[in-house]
Amino acid sequence: MKHSTPQVYLAYSSSGRGLLCALTYETAGPHVHGWWTGAQAGDFAAAFFxxxxxxxxxxxRFLATRGGDMAGGWVFDYAQSHPRLGEAVPIEDEERQRLEEMQSNFAGEWLFYPDAPGSAAEIDSYRAEGLPLLPVNIKYRRLHKLDRGGHPREYISPNADMNILDYVQEYWPLDYRLP
Structure with missing residues (x-):
């Protein structure tokens, strides 16, 4: 099945809240596969979907993993009023590999984690600018890519399908919703 080029969406608040959410996805036939991370009830959550x-x-169906645990399969269907599935749906090996590669490429290009090795320069840049430092952050050199015209500041891939973003953010468990 042919896969599209991965698309990304990030929302950021420089007024103390920092990274609100980060999402990457690609389409394959009738399906959309992706990964998100963002604030959830005072912490940070992430999941494949x-x-x-x-x-x-x-x-x-809006299937999602528990955190980054793809070995546990799809355990939620957020399109349902009670999203916890009775039995996990296995994730195929090829699908798992594509998701891991997409997440790794996206995080490597856009995100940094303060507790990860090699993040000292990012931390120093954030502190020098007085930016909020959270468990997950946008790389300092990428902040200029965010649209400065609104609040929150956003980056949306030029070919991103807003219908996908609207749908995911209507149901996902993260605190952030599109304005």
């Missing part, structure tokens, strides 16, 4: 049959007339 699949919008099953998003581009079809079939019933849709």
């Amino acid at each position: 699949k919008l099953e049959d998003f581009f079809s007339s079939a019933p849709q």
